[in-house]
Amino acid sequence: MTDLPSHVEIHEEGPREGFQIEPGPIPTANKIRLIEALADTGLHHIQACSFVNTRLVPGWADAEAVVEGFKAKPGVHYTGLFFNGNGLDRALAFKDKLTINGSISLTASEGFTRKNLNRAPQENIDAMKKHSALQESKGVAVTRIGVMAAFGCNYQGDIAPAQVISTLEDGLAIAAEAGATIKLFSLADTMGWATPMRIERVINEVRNRWPDMTIALHLHDTRGLAVANAHAALKLGVTQFDSTVGGLGGCPFAGQPKAAGNICTEELVMLCEEMGIDTGIDLDALIEVGRLAEEIVGHQLPSELIHAGSLDAFRRKAA
């Protein structure tokens, strides 16, 4: 009936997602402090920064300073997000410190592609062809297809699973043209439209089509269902999730400044641990980092768990 994994790999994106959306500039030293604290919890994948246009995303004007500044922990993969050749070059300048994976980024919603990227779907495909060729030409293997708005879209409404399939087919065609071998599909619930039933439907359809592909989920808690969605995915054997400590992030697309961000790493870890699924992460240490994140941004974060404390902490007290 269920297909629970024994281990789940969590990719922490709190620094990148969280600090791009905060209104005030976060001091570089605090970004470094958070990244280093995260690495001490047992997390093995941390997205440390975003190499984006600093005019459009001033919160990441210090990307280079952050990467230079943090002390890398052996065994931890640090990444930086990039969308174009300029961002890739900035990341490659740190190729000894960062793990640099090539990616094809598509959107299952035409409405979102037009409104968010200001591109027609075909223009976006053409851009991704160029970007894929560029990545491969610089020795960065393109191994991942990311699909945004895979479960629904504020601009377009419901997204049919067939649309996700066809978007992945577009991605595979782009990869083939670039001579790339895709190893992972990352499905993003960019605007918080997923429900457990929708998660099941989309994952089952993608698996029917590509039984051997690894599927990762990037969930947002925009409407409070992220943990329920993760639970549904875990029961289907999904083994890789993106998340943010404290629920850092917010959703710029929901059109509501108070809208929640990504699924909280610590709530995801708690769910896994209570289900007997190993994450390699020390939950109590992670909760402390969530509290640090709250201190750094200077306002309450969406995570409930950092305010309540872990079950294990109470178990120890009660014993």
Add this chain to the structure above:
Amino acid sequence: MTDLPSHVEIHEEGPREGFQIEPGPIPTANKIRLIEALADTGLHHIQACSFVNTRLVPGWADAEAVVEGFKAKPGVHYTGLFFNGNGLDRALAFKDKLTINGSISLTASEGFTRKNLNRAPQENIDAMKKHSALQESKGVAVTRIGVMAAFGCNYQGDIAPAQVISTLEDGLAIAAEAGATIKLFSLADTMGWATPMRIERVINEVRNRWPDMTIALHLHDTRGLAVANAHAALKLGVTQFDSTVGGLGGCPFAGQPKAAGNICTEELVMLCEEMGIDTGIDLDALIEVGRLAEEIVGHQLPSELIHAGSLDAFRRKAA
């Protein structure tokens, strides 16, 4: 594999849970405004107030004024919480306006009974025997057994399902002695220890023992898992839930002032509606009431959905 109900009955407890915990006094007129707005969403069960010791819970010193003040909507059941004879008498003064159901309230955790009620378990059972006889003697049929801390306890740690069973057996013995017929077991996750697996285990064990009893769940979102827990319960066919609009409430037992309250009514309604389960509630109207609740308490409430807006609202815009 699943046993989804076609309809779910939601008992709104936002006014009662929410206003007892807010630090500032909430004006009586605002409590009335919220209760009346809730009744206009299609909710059929609203806990309007708490007839508790006004010295201990000053936030409910105006219980009588609130019940006198709101305009009752036909078809809606309004209730007031009471724990003792004095509270019952205060409720009975409004027997034409309030629905008054008798209840036996027990706790699956000895630690919680001692720390929260300052009673040994047997003392609590004796108190409930007296309270049951009193309710029946006043013509209030005792039809419900409530079990607090049914999924775990901050003072005692994990609670075995067998402990829930034996607590329910205690309750049934109390009921039998009072000549009462129990129709409902209400299992409360008072301190946010439930996980989907624990929900499944406890409900299955209770059902194995009492296959025909209706089970209601009172979930708290203390650690962010409430919606996932509700989803697990819905898949088992549970048809009755308590919840609070906006996630009003907070958890005084978690020892953290920022800890979350009950499961949000609007997130529960969204989950049901997206699963094709009827609640009779207008979600967009309810979201507006959640925003009103936030305005009334003067700070951000835990509900994510009231900040993001419903999927249907975006579907209409996109169409």
